Amino acid sequence: MPEGLEAEIWRRAAQPIVGRSIRHVWCDERVAPDGLVDTLNDARILAVDRTGKVVQIVTDAGVLGLHLGMTGRIEIDGTAPIERLEYASGADRPEWDRLRLTTLPAATVDGSGAPAVRMNDPRRLGRLSLDEHLELGPDLLTLSAAELGGALGRRTVAIKSLLLDQAAVAGLGNLCADEVLFWAGVAPGRSADELGEKEIVAIARACRTRLSKMLEAGGSTHGALSPQVRAGPAVCPRDGAPLQRSTIGARTAVWCPAHQR
Ligand SMILES: [Zn+2]
Structure with a gap:
């Protein structure tokens, strides 16, 4: 989408x-x-x-x-x-x-x-x-660690599901959420309330830096986990480990168990 x-x-x-x-x-x-x-x-x-x-x-x-x-x-x-x-x-x-x-x-x-x-x-x-004020969270391209930490709070949902919640972070869809977790090294099924400060910083940074690169390249289909990579029997572009497919919040998450913990 x-x-x-x-x-x-x-x-x-x-x-x-x-x-x-x-x-x-x-x-x-x-x-x-x-x-x-x-x-x-x-x-x-x-x-x-x-x-x-x-x-x-x-x-x-x-x-x-x-x-x-x-x-x-x-x-x-x-x-x-x-x-x-x-x-x-x-x-x-x-x-x-x-x-x-x-x-x-x-x-x-x-x-x-x-x-x-x-x-x-x-x-x-x-x-x-015609609503001037939309009930949406902080924007995906400027997300700070403090904003993300505030959205996580003590919520016990999977981090992938939280990233797709537009009231928590605005603008992320399935491809971009997988992409930022891939670069942050965080497994998509981890509970949001268990993430450490370093992981929160890494996710927010991946939003700002990786998504900006994808934007300049042409959009959400231009990441490391592109639709072409996702379609295959794929291996991790970083370490060559087989990528895994999991259903989280009724969406397919593609991720690397070797470097996403
Ligand atoms: Zn990997």
Whole structure:
């Protein structure tokens, strides 16, 4: 699914729409709050931000949140910043559109009609919101050890499950959570309340440094535990030990028992 890194790529790509006015909004009412169209018509776009996995279009009339769900993707001015999501089919049909937003000035100088923002979501698991304040934890790209320690508290859930809890840390999905635990050397099934200070520091540091590298490389599928590595009978890229697959919190964790303790 799109994780915080993909949302950040879309946020960056959407910066050209800042300063424009919204001319027309169409949305799939099944995934939108009441009044969304009336609220946003004629509003001026002040910024495009991101909180966790949510891309937020800040206007002078309200904050439009794009929650991408499992299979959502965004086009800006008729082009896709992420061409093909490796976890999605790659197909693109107009009937899967959940949001089309046109602006003045228009997306293209020649006025070819592409929406400035288009959200397409085959499985319709994403949604739109008008909430300014989302109940989300500290961000995956700036997470400090103190913030992570605060989120862990005395919770007895597996650290992998806690990292996927958006109220604890915002923006991590299955691939990135496995990746930071891999680089921090912490087994995904360890109870959160048993982690030592060094391990908490290592996880927070892996979030800031490794995820930033993956972001620049193209997103959540560009880590050491990429979908290609995960698909195979895989060996650890660090020490050559066989990787293990475990189900934790109904998600598949891929990890190395040799160096993740
Ligand atoms: Zn290893």
